[in-house]
Amino acid sequence: MKMNVPLSAPDIGPLERQAVMQVLSGSVLSIGPQLEAFERLVAGYVGVKYAVAVNSGTSGLHLVIRSLGIGEGDEVLTTPFSFVASANCMLFERAKPVFVDIDPLTLNIDVSKIEEKITPKTKAILPVHVFGYPADMREILDLAKKYKLYVIEDACEALGSRYHNKMAGSLGDIGVFAFYPNKQITTGEGGMVVTDRSELADLCRSMRNQGREEGNGWLEHCRLGYNYRMDELSASLGVVQMQRIDEILNKRQAAAEKYSTRLKEFAQVELPYVGPEIKMSWFVYVIRVPDRDRVLQYLRARGVGCQTYFQPIHLQPFYTKMFGCQKGNFPVTEKVASSTLALPFASNLTDEQIDYVVETLAEALN
Incomplete structure (x- = not known):
């Protein structure tokens, strides 16, 4: 019998609904106590001194680029296998993303290929912890x-992941998380900048709020800024989600293990890799299969929500137009991207749903 299994679903319960209703019953809907509480919870969990909540991970990445003074003519080394925002954030400031191909096992930036891309224009390395798997931060750091570069962690998919027992997002100069509904925790829309450097936190806090500085008047603007604020409703949702984060991550871990147990018997399926000294927080569950597009169509026709993850950034239409990128520039990324398939994945995925997805995938492969 056909079953509809969505690609993702947020883990929202009565505590979250109660928290949002409490905010609605008051008079403070922006820049209030829920925002500060959420920032404290994330900073404490990640193990950093400062956290600055914003309205999206993309906004957070943009503020990070500006706070580090990266601008026109500068270059930032990053991966072409990611969501497009991790490269777009440089373009907002007329800096240039310089792509480095990926490791075929971890799917993160290949650290052995970074050094050859460093030039006098290089100002930073921006590794992306793809699918929640931390990049090789020791080598990157x-x-x-050696070259006096900043390290910006795009940890938007990696809240709760650990690298050599240190939290993703806490390893570089500054990091960013995102809380879109398919992430480990959600605020609807939202993101968080995290750092141990007070001057960077202060700049991000000012720029998210139209360039205002704490203690100054509401109509006094000290620098160019944006409205990248997170509202109190979103922050209240985040507070409860952070209070439940261990429960949520444990459920995601259990779902991933159930998939892996069932799928390890499938010779045609390459499972997600998890190496030593790595603790995954499981953003998505992505496998690699032959004849991916045919398999994708078969699954979708039978109600299984699935998606290709990711399309290479360098082959996005405006990147090919802007930079002259073309197929063959990053062969590992392109090969991986042609075979990746994200299966339905969420905290509350049921055994019945997993069974249906696996059985339907078996039909598609055969």
Whole structure:
């Protein structure tokens, strides 16, 4: 019998609904106590001194680029296998993303190929912890120290992931998380900048709020800024989600293990890799299969929500037009991207749903 299994679903319960209704019953809907509480919870969980809540991960990445003074003519090394925002954030400031191909096992930036891309224009390395799998930060940090570069962690998909027992987002100069509804926790829309550097936190806090500075008047603007604020409703949702984060991550871990147990018998399926000294927080569950597009169509026709993850950034239409990128520039990324398939994944995925997805996938492969 056909079953409809969505690609993702947020884990929202009565505590979250109650928190939002409490905010609605008051008079403070922006820049209030829920925002500050959410920031404290995330900073404490990640193990950093400062957290600055914003209205999206993309906004957070943009503020990070500006706070580091990266601008026109500068270059930032990053991966072409990611959501497009991790490269677009440089373009907002007329800086240039310089792509480095990926490791075929971890799907993160290939650290062995970074050094050859460093030039006098290089100002930072922006690794993306793809699908929640932390990039090889030791090697990246060593290179950054050698060449005096900033390290920006795009940890938008990695809240709760650990690298050598340190939290993703806490390893570089500054990091960013995102809380879109398919992420580990959600605020509807939202993001968070995290850092141990007070001057960067202060700049991001000012720029998210139209360039205002704390203690100054509401109509006094000290620098160019934006309205990248997170509202109190979203923050209240985030507070409860952070209070439940261990429960949520444990459920995601259990769902991933159930998939892996069932799918390891499938010779045609390449499972997600998890190496030593890595703790995944499981943003999505992405496999690799032959004849991916045919399999995708078969699954969707039978109600299984699934998606390709990711299309290479360098082959996005405006990147090919702007930079002259073309097929063959990053062969590992392109090969991986042609075979990836994200299966339905969420905290509350049931055994019945997993069974249906696996059985339907078996039909598609055969």
